[in-house]
Structure formats: C-alpha cells, structure tokens
Amino acid sequence: MLIKTMQVGFIGTNCYILTDETTMKSAVIDPGGDSNMILNYLESNKMECVAVMLTHGHMDHTMGVDNILRETGAPLYMHRLDWAPPKSRVMDYRYAPDAGVDCRFYDEGDVVEIGNLKVRVLHTPGHTPGGVTLVCENAMFSGDTLFRSSCGRVDLAGGDASTELASLKRLAELPGDYEVYPGHMDTTTLAIERVYNPYMVAALNGVTEF
Ligand SMILES: [Zn+2]
Numbered sequence: 001m002l003i004k005t006m007q008v009g010f011i012g013t014n015c016y017i018l019t020d021e022t023t024m025k026s027a028v029i030d031p032g033g034d035s036n037m038i039l040n041y042l043e044s045n046k047m048e049c050v051a052v053m054l055t056h057g058h059m060d061h062t063m064g065v066d067n068i069l070r071e072t073g074a075p076l077y078m079h080r081l082d083w084a085p086p087k088s089r090v091m092d093y094r095y096a097p098d099a100g101v102d103c104r105f106y107d108e109g110d111v112v113e114i115g116n117l118k119v120r121v122l123h124t125p126g127h128t129p130g131g132v133t134l135v136c137e138n139a140m141f142s143g144d145t146l147f148r149s150s151c152g153r154v155d156l157a158g159g160d161a162s163t164e165l166a167s168l169k170r171l172a173e174l175p176g177d178y179e180v181y182p183g184h185m186d187t188t189t190l191a192i193e194r195v196y197n198p199y200m201v202a203a204l205n206g207v208t209e210f
Contacts, residue, residue: 009033020115055143082130126164
C-alpha cells in the first residue's frame, strides 16, 4: 500500500492517492483541485486510477473530480446524502457530478477493491450528512470528520454538532490504532487523538453538543 499526499486547490486540501503496488491500481481520494498535477503524478508513476472516492461533497474536496474522471474513465464513489443531480447548481455541501459520470454510491460497511487493497466505508456524518471515513489496512482517511487535535466545522449547511460528536466517538471506539490521513492539515494517529483531541475526548466523555 502506497499513500501519496498532495495539497490541492484554493485552501490546500489534502488529496490522497492510494495505490496497490502489486497491481499499480490507484484510488484518488478527494481531488479538490490541481487535477493536472494529480494526473501527472499518476502517469509518471505508471499508476492506473480505478476510482475517485469522496469523503464528502464540499467544493474544496471535489473541484478536480470532473477532469480526473474525464481523463481516466474511472468511476466516482460517494455517499448519496452528499450528492446532487447532475447540472444542479448547488452551493452547499452537495456535489453534482457531470452528466454521464459513472457515479456509485457507497455507504456504511461497503468495501471497494483497489487492486488487492480493500477500502472499507464508515459513514461518519456530522460535518456533512454524507461524510464518510475510508479505512484501508492501518490507514484511515477521515475527510473533515477528524483532524489532528480538531474536527470539521458543524456550522455550515448540513452540519450537526451532536452527529459529529457521535461520529468521533464511534471512530475513537474502533479497536486498535490507525494512521489518520485527514482532509486538512497534518497526519496523526487514532491513539494520539483519543487522548489529545478535545472534541474526541469530549465525545468519549458523553458530551453531545458544542
Ligand atoms: Zn468539508
């Protein structure tokens, strides 16, 4: 398993390229812009993009999607609750793919195979209704559900504090440890966040609002 981090788009969102090095098949997670830089990386490393996967529908995670789908022919995976019909002019948390895109909805418990890698979907709403966390081996792509020492905003459209805290509690209670690859800022580990993340600690202590 190879993980390449690229900061893309207008606020430097983390885009991750997850690759099974035995087949060189890749998933592009949250291409929030700079699609040509992402495509160049795939091509120069002889990686085949077989999926674009979204942690949620916010624009800073999706601005590069259309171009990558067009250039690679890969399908798009996202949660239905963050989806809007093609061509709809939404300016909230929902993403409207181009017409004709092979859009596949994933939900809690689904598994997407990237070569020999298995990516498991956890539905972790709160930042947006259709937010997911993607888990592959010891890596967790947490989108804007979980950041190092913080979490995503809940005051935007579709956000909900108590739902977000429930998602953080749920992640904290997963057995074992994971490398956490969040949608913004630095990587961390779940073990560190269980102890030092004030929102996760509050959620573990039964807090349901903030
Ligand atoms: Zn977001």
